[in-house]
Amino acid sequence: MRYALICLSAFAVCGAALAQGADYAPPPMSPIQPAVDPASLSDPAQRRGHEVFGKWCSACHGDAPGMPGTQALEAKYGGQIPALVEERADLTPELVEFYVRNGISVMPHFRKTEISDADLDDLSAYLTRDR
């Protein structure tokens, strides 16, 4: 029943009054891309990791309303640490690898045909970078 209500509320939003702008932006890529500007990353592994995050992670862990991973981490930590994993300063390569290869809760594990070991190294480099 909860699902039905969500579907209906979503349609209701569709039908809400929406101002139509004169200028249209081109459709965005999906999933939304990471908030971090890749030009700010000097390390090639971190830049590659930024791409991996954009392809495989940001659909759930992005900075936008309704992101399942971001929502879950917000609920879990209550703001004590950032809900956005890109903003976390406490991640280690071992932790990143554990969750990618084991999953947790709703998040499934990822196969090597999806995120290869080399991709995982780059992803870790990105998520554990010095800020």
Place this chain on the structure above:
Amino acid sequence: MPMLPPGISQETFDQALARFREAVGGDNVYSSDEDVALYRDAYSPFWGEPEEKLASAAVAPATTEEVQAVARIANELHIPIYPISTGRNLAYGGSAPPYSGSVVLDLKRMNRVLEVDERGAYALVEPGVSYFDLYNHITERGLDVWIDPPDPGWGSVIGNALDGGGGWTAYPFRDHFGAHCGMEVVLANGEVVRTGMGAVPGSKTWQQNRWGCGPWVDGLFRQSNFAIVTKMGFHLMPRPEAFISANVSVQNDQDVIPMMDTLNLLENMHQVNGSTGLGAGFGGGGAWSCTVPIYGPERVIREQMAFAKAKFEEIPGATVNVGELIRTPLTPEQYEQVRLVNFGIPNLSTFAMLTRSPMNPNPAGGHIGFSPLIPRTGEGLLEFRDFYRDNLEEVTQGENLGIVGPVFMTNWERSLVALIMFPIGRDVEMNRKMRAAFTRWVELAAERGWAEYRSPVAFMDEVADTYSFNDHALRRLRETLKDAIDPNGIISAGRYGVWPKHLRQT
């Protein structure tokens, strides 16, 4: 070491793996415990129990030729294989095989969008192409066509269609198998077959006419285990100029009957082409409601909505609230406000229903879905509503299992699915209760003449059993086909209840 395929010696299996490595490259054969564990079904209702379905290895070809090579080796050595596309069919089995010990044929590396024709409004893709991939391919090129995404955008365009999945834009694109046009499949003996117009050498109409000439075979490859699908064409929707939706409410329980009659009339006339939705009506006497979305040219859909509104207002007490018309493409502000899948934009926001949140502080993690087709009438809705209410206590043994539903889905024209979702996690005892409840719903539904349109791997045999007219004549026909097309029974043994001869129960 991972398990061996049943009945296969270590020596033969080692030989198979060595030949698979020659065929696809050593880096693309996975046989260690660590790598094979990644093919477990993250939402398995048998997770961690002896009955959990597990792979013995995985092979990841990158081309049709490599798929052919793997099939020939498997056929010669009688190695069971289980093709997956992106492996993200979560809640319906994920990347794990129905027959433990199968080698997963992981087609994720076959990830090319081979063609998108804007003028003809079609695409030709490989199995590893996700809805995200196809959407981004179209977006990067500025093509003015929409895809029809299901809720999870990381799923395979081909895999979703083959498993009977659906989406959220307009008719006729929401029925993903129904919107396909042309296939390429590899048979168990390694032979490549193209269907429809694709069978004509030099054909330029493969994605324009799905029938070709002669017996049409594409349906044999839906929810089946007769071949490995390596290419598929799909019709795409030219971007509609606008979208408009209305919410309809009726006051009394029995008003759902004329409400559904009106909804069906409008959809069957193709005056309403969006994915309609049903709500409320639970508790035995409440009001019912539906949503009525329409896509098309602005002038046309304003008239269609006026027609639909008038039809619904013939029901005494009905209220119809028409939303503001939305033109496409969307503005950046609108992207933040609409349900993206209704506008052809894939995403994963549906998982937010299942993750940890203030309303759901201890989520189970995964889920599985029981989804019977019921009559698309008000009487059908009322019967199922009462059926669910009357049997819930018996099915759950009086315990609150956190089952969600029923959700009445009208994605497919002329069909109505009553979806019930079961939380699945790592608690073995709770999973056991979920399985028992699932099985009981299947049995009770079948007594009413209702059966599922799709099934989690763990329940495929039970669901297949409910299609039992004339002492399971349909199953016998499928088995006859299976034996003819895949005589060694190597492809996806047990998928949707079809087992090869050597594994059939007498």
